[in-house]
Each structure stands twice: as C-alpha cells, then as structure tokens.
Amino acid sequence: MNIFNLIRIALKALQRNKLRAFLTMLGIIIGVAAVIAMVAIGQGSKESIQSQLSSMGSNMITILPASNVAGGARLEGASVQTLTIEDVKAIQKQALNISAISPAATSTGQSISGAFNWPTSIQGVSPAYLDIRKWTLQDGVPFTEEDVRASAKVCLLGQTVVSNLFPNGESPVGKIIRFNNIPFQVIGVLAAKGQSSFGQDQDDVILAPYTTVQKRILATIYFRTLYVSAVSEAATDAATKEIETILRKTHRLRDADENDFQVRTMAELINTLSSTSNLLTVLLTAIAGISLIIGGIGIMNIMYVSVTERTREIGLRMSIGARGIDILMQFLIEAIMISITGGLIGVVLGITSAQLITYFLNWPTLVSESSIVLSFMVCALTGVFFGYYPAQKASRLDPIEALRYE
C-alpha cells in the first residue's frame, strides 16, 4: 500500500466529516496556541525585566561603608567613613575581574542659574562612572581625568535639572550655574534615563569630578559609595570576592573583624526576578500542556467513535483487499493529520495572540522557537499516541462481523 494512497484515503475520510474533524482539531489548536502564547508571555516578561536591569548596569557592583558599632549603638552606614581613594586605587590595581571603578561623593543642595533655582543632588564621580551606570551624553563633552586632578569646577546636568534651570530651551552647555554658591561650568548634558524601577527620578542629578565635590563642597576625603563594573555579568561573583579580599587588606582588618564595608551586586535582584518569571513560565506552560493532553484525549475519543461508526466501511475495505496494516495506517494518519493540522493552526494562532496581547495590553511577549518546536512535536506525538489504540482496534476487526455490523 502506497503511502500517498493512504494519505489520500485519510484526507477523503476527513473531508467527509469536516465539522467533526475541525471540532476535534480545536482541542489541539487551543492547546498549542495556549502553550505558545503562555510561554511568550513568560519569556517576554523575563526578557523585559532583564533588559531593564542591564540598562541599569547588570554587571554593576556597589560598595558601601558598613554600619558600625560606636559605643553600643549601630550607626548608619553612610555616617561611617571608611572608603577612600586608596581603596579605589587598590581595587583598580589588584582586581582582575573588574573593568571600571568610580568613587562617588554625594551632596544635596540648591542649584541656581540666573533667576531659576532647583534643589537637587550633586554626585562627585570619576569619568568611568558614565560607563558603569550606562549614562550617555546628549550634548557637550564628559569631564576628564585632567579635570579630576585639577578639581575643575565643571559639571554635567541631568535632564530634570536642565528643564528647571533652563526652562526657556536654551542650551546649557558653556553656561555657569552655581551649586551651594560654588560656580560650575556646564560642559555637557546627560541623555534622559527616566525613572528607575523603584520610582526614583534618575535624571535629577548633577555630575562633577569627585575631587571637586570632596574638596569644595563636602570637605572630606571619604566616599559614600564605590561603583564597580565587573568584566561581565557572570564575573560579578568573582569580582565581589576579589574586592572583599582587597578591601579587608587595605582596611587592615583582622580575621575576626567584621567587614567595615558591604559589597552589593545586582545579581541577587536579577536572580530573584528571573526565578519569579521562570516560575511563571513553568506554571503557564504546565497549564497549557494540560490543555494539550486534553486535546489529545479528544482525538482519541473521536477516533474511537469514528471507528465504531465506520465499522461497515472498515469491513468493506477489508473485503475489497485492505490489509490490517492498511486500516491501521489509515486511522493513524487521520489522527496525525488532525493533530498536525491543528498544531499548525495552533502555532499561527499562538503567535498571533501573543502579538495581540502585546498590541492591546502592552505586555511584553517573546515567541520562542523552542516553544513552537516543542508544542508542535508534542501534538504530533499526541496524534500517534492517542490515534494508535483506536486504529489498532479498527485493524483487528473481523471483516465478516464488520460487514454485518448494524
């Protein structure tokens, strides 16, 4: 028996019962479409969380002074002053897993330009800070190591500061503003970053060389934070360990002493959020997978009914020369065709509905090839698995009894 003939026979049998074939398919269609759409939602939200985090610099490590005990009371970390330029230099020199480091000294105050003023904060940083925090310049130039050495009174303005100090739209580059009555020349404007994931306005900031802020505003040699970039997201753990070792050495801590600093990475946050959305994906996939199995049972049910209903047809086919294997293949191919056609429609429907979800609900979705391949394979297997038993039943009918079946 020719396979093309078998396919032809199965196709004709399905054509005779179009509506039933479609209804049977519906289970598979919904199952496959659900798997694809659900996985797309899960993957999409995971992807969007990750891209949000990496825009913040997912390989970023922050070093803060640790809270310390002074006369029995634990003091707030920021008030403890342990981080100095020596730490920065030591890390820069010894750590292998970091690509950039910038100290940060922060002060809040009033910025003034002509008739306008605005309360904001100034960050004293090194030129590497822009890279570490993924800042880009919209206008002007960044300050240099030379500016840092000279404690130059130059600054970069965030968008919020620009719109409050220069509301008339003129370019601030080259203008002089004052921060806590110290004049700064504006040499650049930062591109807008918007709110952080935690609702903080990231554009409400002035960046200046850390030496300038330390000497001219804060009059301190300490830093509030050190920002470090690991060479990659994967290297953050190794970099963290290196930094701890180096800082313990430069701070001359004994083995029994607690760290007088804390090292934080974004990795913990990324892991937490990723595992949450992974869990979401698994849950959604499980639900969708169940619907695929139900679709398969639907196929089996219909194939059983079909075999019983077409007993005489089977008897006739046997009497005109169909072998058991021909009958088995006919019903198996019918089941597989139902599931594969349903699968194809399901794939199209799944991709379409993922796009509709993005379009109407603004949920991020990501249709992954693996979910398409997987669900398609599962539904083809479903066809074989759930189609085989009824097909086998059909092939074992006695032609004499089948022909006389009422």
Next chain:
Amino acid sequence: MSKKILEIQNIKREFRMGTEIVRALKGVSFDVFAGEFVTIMGSSGSGKTTLLNILGCLDKPTDGTYLLDGVNIGELSRNELARLRNRKIGFVFQAYNLLPRTSALENVELPLLYNMEITHEQRRQKAIHSLEAVKLGERLDHTPNQLSGGQQQRVAIARALVNEPVMILADEATGNLDTRTSYEIMALMQELNREQGKTIVFVTHEPDIAAFSSRTVMLRDGKVVKDTVNENIRSAKEALAALPPADDY
C-alpha cells in the same frame, strides 16, 4: 471444458459457541467453471452465509480444501487473503456498502487504491470504464445519496468489476430492491456473464432470481442437496419487458 475457477472439496466449518460446537457446513463439494453464472440457494440456517464468507476468502474452512483460481486458500495468511480478495474477487453486497459523501467514481476507484501496481491515471481510466460498463458513465460525480437504490447497486457492481476479478461474488444483491430494479440488476449480471464472460456466484434465497442463472446449488443444513444445471435460462431483459408499467397505483 473451460477452466475451473472454484474447486471446493468436502468443506467443513465449525463454530464454537460457548461449550457447544455448531457445525455450519458439514462437507460441501462443488466446482465452478469460468463463464458460469451460479446461484447458491438455501433458507436461513442452511450455511449459505458461511459458505459465502469462505468463497469470498473472508473466512477459512475448518476442514476440506478450497482452491480459488488454482490457489489453495487454506495455506494463506491474513494478508495474503486480503491480497487475493483485492485481485481475484469482486464483492456485491445486499446493502451496497458504498462510502457516503463520496462520488461514484471514487467509490469505484477504492479497490485499486489497495493495489500498488496501479497508477493514478490507470485507476481513473479503469474506474470510468467500469462505470460505463454499468451504464453510469454520466453520473461519475454523483454521491450515493443522489442515486437511486438500483443505481447505487450498479455503482457497487462497477466497483466489483474494476479490478478485473476472476469471479463476482454477490450476496443477496437484489435483496433491498423492488422487482423491477432487481430485474434490471439481473439483466446487467446476465449481460456481464454472457457478453464479457464474467464468472458470477450469486447467493440468494429467491427462486425467482435463481431462474436467471445457468446453474443452481441448493444448500440445506450445511450440505448440498441439489446441484442442477438450468436448461431453460430466463432472460432478465424479457422479464423486465413483461412487467406491467411502473405507474400501477
């Protein structure tokens, strides 16, 4: 003497019903030669249906030998029997057994789909040819529900002819039809037998129908009780002409 198509020697068939053994055929012997039109008659319970199943290679005898066109079917496997049915036998059933919602042409093509040696083009040609032989060349695309009972049975006969079998095996082929239509079918059978030399074995319980055949084998209680050559074959065409007009109500 022409070739023996069927050779049946002392065929027995027993069925086990629970603890009892039912003996449906108790030793049946007869031969059928090429070009014969044999009716097998008998009341219900005579073993007629059991014999038909064996003749049609759907069942095997418990004892005795059955040679179809020189092949001993007792030695064949299930698949070999299927192949034999496909190549050597044309079945015509009482209930036509056409596939619903399927055109006459496709119904007739069906046996050829199970024959790998036949191409798509040949299949179509043979099916058209065979429908023309039963005078349905104009109704290739009609589905069974668009055809009358007689026409449906003619499609079934075309299906039986399409694989050029050595024997047409008809099982009460006129049982569902009125007198006029059954005469029409018998006229067609006679024509196929006489003009194309088709060997026909026709199982029936109506003596009326048996009169159209060239020989009658009578069964009773699983045995052949009478095997007579019909000297005076009635012409179905003439019988049809002799019927009163159809508008008799």
